[in-house]
Amino acid sequence: MSETSKTVKGDESPKTEKADTTEPAAAPVTVAPADDPTGAPVAVVDPRLLVREEGLKGYLTEFKRRVKGGELGSLPVVAGLIIIWTIFQVKNSLFLSAANLSNISYFLAATGMLAIGLVFVLLLGEIDLSVGSVSGLASTVFAVFVVNHGMNQWLALILTIITGIGIGALHGWFFAKIGVPAFVVTLAGFLGWNGLMLWLLGSSGTINIPADSGPVKLLGQSSFFMDQAIIGAYLLAGLGVVLSALGQFNEQRRRRAAGVPFRPTSEIVVRVALLAIASFAAAAVLNNAAGVSNALVIFLASLVIVDFVLRRTTYGRKVFAVGGGIEAARRAGISVPMVRITVFAISGGFAAIGGMFFAGQTASATLNAGGGNTLMLAIAAAVIGGTSLFGGRGSVWSALLGMLVIQSIQTGLDLLNMNTSIQYMITGGVLLGAVVIDSVSRKSQKAAGRG
Amino acid sequence: MPHAPPRLITKRGIPAGQAAKEMVHVSATPVLALRGVSKRFGAVQALTDVELEVHAGEVVALVGDNGAGKSTLVKTIAGVHPIDEGVIEWEGNPVNINKPHDAQGLGVATVYQDLALCDNLDVVGNLFLGRELLHRGVIDEVTMEKRSRELLSTLSIRIPSVRIPIASLSGGQRQVVAIARALIGDPKVVILDEPTAALGVEQTAQVLDLVERLRERNLAVILISHNMADVKAVADTVAVLRLGKNNGFFPVKSTSQEEIIAAITGATDNAVTRRSERRTPEAAK
Numbered sequence: 001m002s003e004t005s006k007t008v009k010g011d012e013s014p015k016t017e018k019a020d021t022t023e024p025a026a027a028p029v030t031v032a033p034a035d036d037p038t039g040a041p042v043a044v045v046d047p048r049l050l051v052r053e054e055g056l057k058g059y060l061t062e063f064k065r066r067v068k069g070g071e072l073g074s075l076p077v078v079a080g081l082i083i084i085w086t087i088f089q090v091k092n093s094l095f096l097s098a099a100n101l102s103n104i105s106y107f108l109a110a111t112g113m114l115a116i117g118l119v120f121v122l123l124l125g126e127i128d129l130s131v132g133s134v135s136g137l138a139s140t141v142f143a144v145f146v147v148n149h150g151m152n153q154w155l156a157l158i159l160t161i162i163t164g165i166g167i168g169a170l171h172g173w174f175f176a177k178i179g180v181p182a183f184v185v186t187l188a189g190f191l192g193w194n195g196l197m198l199w200l201l202g203s204s205g206t207i208n209i210p211a212d213s214g215p216v217k218l219l220g221q222s223s224f225f226m227d228q229a230i231i232g233a234y235l236l237a238g239l240g241v242v243l244s245a246l247g248q249f250n251e252q253r254r255r256r257a258a259g260v261p262f263r264p265t266s267e268i269v270v271r272v273a274l275l276a277i278a279s280f281a282a283a284a285v286l287n288n289a290a291g292v293s294n295a296l297v298i299f300l301a302s303l304v305i306v307d308f309v310l311r312r313t314t315y316g317r318k319v320f321a322v323g324g325g326i327e328a329a330r331r332a333g334i335s336v337p338m339v340r341i342t343v344f345a346i347s348g349g350f351a352a353i354g355g356m357f358f359a360g361q362t363a364s365a366t367l368n369a370g371g372g373n374t375l376m377l378a379i380a381a382a383v384i385g386g387t388s389l390f391g392g393r394g395s396v397w398s399a400l401l402g403m404l405v406i407q408s409i410q411t412g413l414d415l416l417n418m419n420t421s422i423q424y425m426i427t428g429g430v431l432l433g434a435v436v437i438d439s440v441s442r443k444s445q446k447a448a449g450r451g
Numbered sequence: 452m453p454h455a456p457p458r459l460i461t462k463r464g465i466p467a468g469q470a471a472k473e474m475v476h477v478s479a480t481p482v483l484a485l486r487g488v489s490k491r492f493g494a495v496q497a498l499t500d501v502e503l504e505v506h507a508g509e510v511v512a513l514v515g516d517n518g519a520g521k522s523t524l525v526k527t528i529a530g531v532h533p534i535d536e537g538v539i540e541w542e543g544n545p546v547n548i549n550k551p552h553d554a555q556g557l558g559v560a561t562v563y564q565d566l567a568l569c570d571n572l573d574v575v576g577n578l579f580l581g582r583e584l585l586h587r588g589v590i591d592e593v594t595m596e597k598r599s600r601e602l603l604s605t606l607s608i609r610i611p612s613v614r615i616p617i618a619s620l621s622g623g624q625r626q627v628v629a630i631a632r633a634l635i636g637d638p639k640v641v642i643l644d645e646p647t648a649a650l651g652v653e654q655t656a657q658v659l660d661l662v663e664r665l666r667e668r669n670l671a672v673i674l675i676s677h678n679m680a681d682v683k684a685v686a687d688t689v690a691v692l693r694l695g696k697n698n699g700f701f702p703v704k705s706t707s708q709e710e711i712i713a714a715i716t717g718a719t720d721n722a723v724t725r726r727s728e729r730r731t732p733e734a735a736k
Contacts, residue, residue, distance in 0.1 A: 251593075258597045312589045317572075321580055324569035331567045332581030333552070392571035445618075 069445060074386055076437050077401040084405060088412035095412055102289035106221060108400075108407035109299035110357030114378035115385075115399035116306055117168075117350030120343045122382055123310075123323045125391020126182040128344065130171060130189030131351040131378055136370025137197040138164050138355030143207035143365035144200055153214030161352045167193065168348020172341035182344075194371065201367060211363035219298075219360025224291035233283035233292045241276045248272065295357055299400075302353075306396045319343060323392035354378075373427050380431040381406045389438055406430070480543045481506050482671045483528065483559070483640050488537035490523055497523045498695045500537070505640060505671040510662060512674045512686035512703070515715055520695040521675050525642050528673070529561040530554035560633035561642040566625055568632075570618040574610060575599045577617055578632050602631055606664055608657075623654025630661055640671045647681050659685050679708050693717055 067075065088095040114131045121128040138160050145156035167189070174185045201207065211217050226232030248268045255262035286292050310316035321329040322339045330336055358369050383389060384405050385398020409430060413423050481504040490498040498520050505511050515521050526532045528539070530551040538545045541557050548554050554561070568577050575592070578599050584591045599613045608627045610620060617625060626646055633641055643662070647655040662685045665672050676682050682689060683703060691698040691714040699714045 254593045258593045260593060260596045260600065314583050314585070314590065317576065317580070317583055317590060320572060320576075321569050324571035325567065327565070328567040328569045328577075328580070331551075331563075333555075334581055392569070 074401060076434075077384060077386065077405060080384065080405045081408065084408050084412065088408070088415065092412075092415050095415060098285050098288035099290075100411060100415065102286050102293075104404070104407045104411050105286060105296050106293040107361070107411065108403040109293070109295040110354050110361060111374060111377050111381060111406065112299050112399050112403040113302065113350050113354035113357055114374070115381040115403060116302060116396055117347035117354075118378055118382045119306075119387050119394055119396050119399055120310075120319060121182075121347045122387045122389060123319050123391060123394055124340065124343055125323050125389075126175070126340075126343075127379070127389075128168075128171070128186045128347045128351075129183060129375060130167075130186040130193060131347060131354070132370040132375035133190050133193040133197065134164055134167055134348055134351035134370070135355030135358060135374065136368075137167075137193045137200075138352035139359035139369045140197045140200045140207070140365040142356060142359060143209050146209055147207050153216065157215045157356060160356065161349055164352020164355070165345045165349040168351070169341055169345035171348065172344030175344065176337035176340035190375070197369070198367065201365065205367050207365045209359060209363050209365065211360075215356060216360050216363055219295050219357050220363060221293075221361060223294045223360075225294055225297050226291075228291035230287055233287045234280065236292060236297065237276075237279035237283040240279050241272060244275055245272045295360065302350075303396055303400055310396060315342075320392060325392075373424060376427055376431055377406050377410075380427065380434055383438055384430070384434040388442065389435060390442055402434075481540070482542055484540040484543075485524075485528070486538045486540060488524075488527060488534050488539065490527055490532060490535050496695060498527070498534075500696065501692070502697055503673075503690055505673055507639065507671050508666055508669045509688065510666050510672040510674055510686045512676060512682040512689045513692065514676065514679075514682060514689055514711065515692035515698075518694075519692040519715075521692055522644070523695075524692065525561065525644060525673065525675060528554065528559060528640075529642060530559075555636065558637070558639035559642065560636060560638035560640070562629050562633050562644060562646065564644045564648060566629040568617045568625060568629060571616060573616050574603075574613045574620075574628055577628060578602070578635055580632075582636065602634065606631055606634075606661055608661070621654070623650050623657055626650060626654065626658055627661055630658070630665075634665075638670065640673065641665055642673045642675075644675045645677070646674070647676065647678060655681065679711060682711070683708060691715055 085096060094100055114135055117131060118128060141163055142156050142160040145151040145159060146153055171182070171185050171189055174180045175182045209216050211220055217223060225236065248263070248271070252262045252265070252268065283292070310319065318329065318334050318339050321332065321334055322336055326336055355370060359365055381402030382398055383402065385400070385402030387394025387398040409426060410423070413426065483505045485501055485503040488498055488501045489496070501520070501524060503511070503524070513521050513524065523532060527534045528548065530548045530553050533549045539548055540546070546557060548557070569580065572580065575595050579595050584595050586594065596613055603610065603613065606627070608631060610624050610628065617628065620628065630643065630646065646658050650658060659681060662672060662674060674682070674686060686703050689701045689703055689706065689711055691701070691711065693715065698717070701711055701714070
């Protein structure tokens with residue numbers, strides 16, 4: 001299981017749910033309402049609802065209609081990836097080599113962790129501008145614990161993550177309880193936590209962290225899943241495919257038993273086959289280079305867990321509800337301040353974890369950790385991946401999809417020896433482009449009655 | 452001018468025979484009763500000694516001009532504003548309703564005018580928002596979807612799909628979803644605040660049908676409306692509020708629209724009557 005496999009999976013997932021919703025329409029049900037005095041059977045399905053035609057053509061027309069309606073899903077990401085990969089491959093034939101793709105897969109994990117936290121905040125329709133600074137501070141706090149105080153690395157890791165969670169909760173408290181706009185609170189955090197990091201680093205400027213054991217070694221550039229065993233990557237790919245198949249067939253069985261629309265077996269087989277092709281191809285490519293980096297494995301595992309929390313637990317439902325309508329959420333008995341504070345705490349926690357990934361990359365805490373364009377890249381990744389800036393819409397897989405695009409650009413520009421100045425301009429342009437796509441698609445969603 | 456509404460009678464004053472006719476489907480003890488309820492906001496006496504009774508299987512329309520205290524009254528029942536004086540009785544026993552949670556716990560479901568649905572969630576998600584069904588600690592989408600479909604079909608609610616986001620529903624469909632949502636918690640009293648205010652002809656009919664189905668399910672319904680046609684169509688009893696006080700209870704079947712409007716506006720005490728009163732002595736001179 002690797003990034004390309006996820007591309008396909010994430011690409012499919014929005015379709016999944018929508019396909020479900022049209023299912024009842026495909027087989028119009030008529031029932032006699034229990035206590036309708038007239039007793040005449042009433043079609044449960046609204047006759048005005050467009051029905052997806054059978055077969056491949058049906059999917060195609062459905063897809064066209066959805067794009068027109070502004071429900072772009074993963075389309076911008078896929079299109080962006082194809083364009084970016086083509087351009088860089090033409091400019092430098094090394095770009096699509098196994099080594100470089102493996103490189104991309106390793107480096108996307110760190111910023112990707114920040115993007116996961118940001119997805120939570122964006123789902124509320126808010127923004128957290130402090131994640132870059134908090135990640136930098138986290139790597140420094142960790143280094144100070146380990147190097148200056150001689151603390152056990154794992155204990156230091158836990159304390160560092162708790163620090164990040166605490167910082168996020170503090171931002172959330174100012175936002176939820178005091179009523180300060182989130183972007184101002186986190187803008188203050190952006191500067192303040194960066195200042196604290198510089199103060200902790202003091203005059204030395206850099207603290208080197210011993211990378212012979214512990215989390216820093218685990219997240220390092222030469223740390224691979226199952227010590228580069230060839231079977232490792234295929235095990236991961238197989239695990240992902242089997243779990244996905246089991247989950248989908250289980251869902252189908254339960255839905256069939258409950259008498260609600262379910263996905264046909266043929267569709268499940270096609271989806272699982274696509275996932276299998278993509279994930280085993282990715283595994284083969286990564287094996288061709290050095291193997292699957294542990295950083296990527298941890299990132300993917302986090303995505304699976306967080307996706308589960310957001311879609312399958314009451315907490316996740318609360319986050320979506322607050323993002324979709326504060327008043328509705330409050331009337332439903334949801335504690336809006338609690339959701340806000342915890343969401344910012346989660347963002348802070350993931351920022352701290354991301355900071356550990358950065359520390360793992362260089363085995364040090366440096367002055368410019370989490371600075372520069374880190375924040376922009378994380379926000380751009382979440383938005384490019386399809387999480388709306390306006391709240392209530394999105395998925396954590398957008399962190400992975402967006403990071404694929406962003407890291408491809410970064411790696412490509414590095415490969416072409418572009419100056420930092422050019423990199424900044426391009427990153428800024430990409431972020432603006434992503435937000436423009438988000439805004440335009442929201443507009444056409446409104447026009448299509450889905451805003 | 453003669454005192455206009457001859458049938459201006461208090462609830463308890465309904466003649467026995469008529470009351471029996473009205474109460475065919477109505478239980479003896481009201482589900483919810485307000486006795487002498489008063490509410491002040493600073494210097495404003497919003498409600499003064501208000502009485503109200505709702506029985507199971509009865510639709511009580513609460514009418515009155517703007518500022519008559521309808522919304523305040525509903526909010527005291529819903530627990531948004533605790534009452535200052537008086538007693539709220541639930542199935543004959545006095546209860547304290549100090550916060551919305553208390554009211555929900557008793558079985559009062561309120562559908563506010565602004566509906567308060569989450570646009571980004573689908574119909575199932577909205578129906579079960581805040582009380583999701585769990586299956587081994589995980590949201591049980593399958594059972595929730597099944598129950599939603601059952602509920603919507605027993606109410607004859609027609610929406611394209613239960614998996615469609617609220618944003619893509621029309622105003623009338625949102626209204627019926629909001630009402631259906633109130634029924635998920637098995638309430639005994641449903642309060643509808645202006646359910647037809649923003650709806651077209653067909654959608655209004657749908658909502659009124661739905662109100663009748665609530666009555667058939669033996670729920671007590673309090674319906675706030677400015678629309679006399681709606682009130683005449685579905686309500687059993689009309690409770691009129693005027694300037695924060697009761698201004699009569701009318702059985703709908705035997706009361707004309709004009710009588711209700713007279714009670715709402717205080718027809719015997721308006722600019723025209725006051726003017727004619729002023730004029731009469733002048734003319735006499």
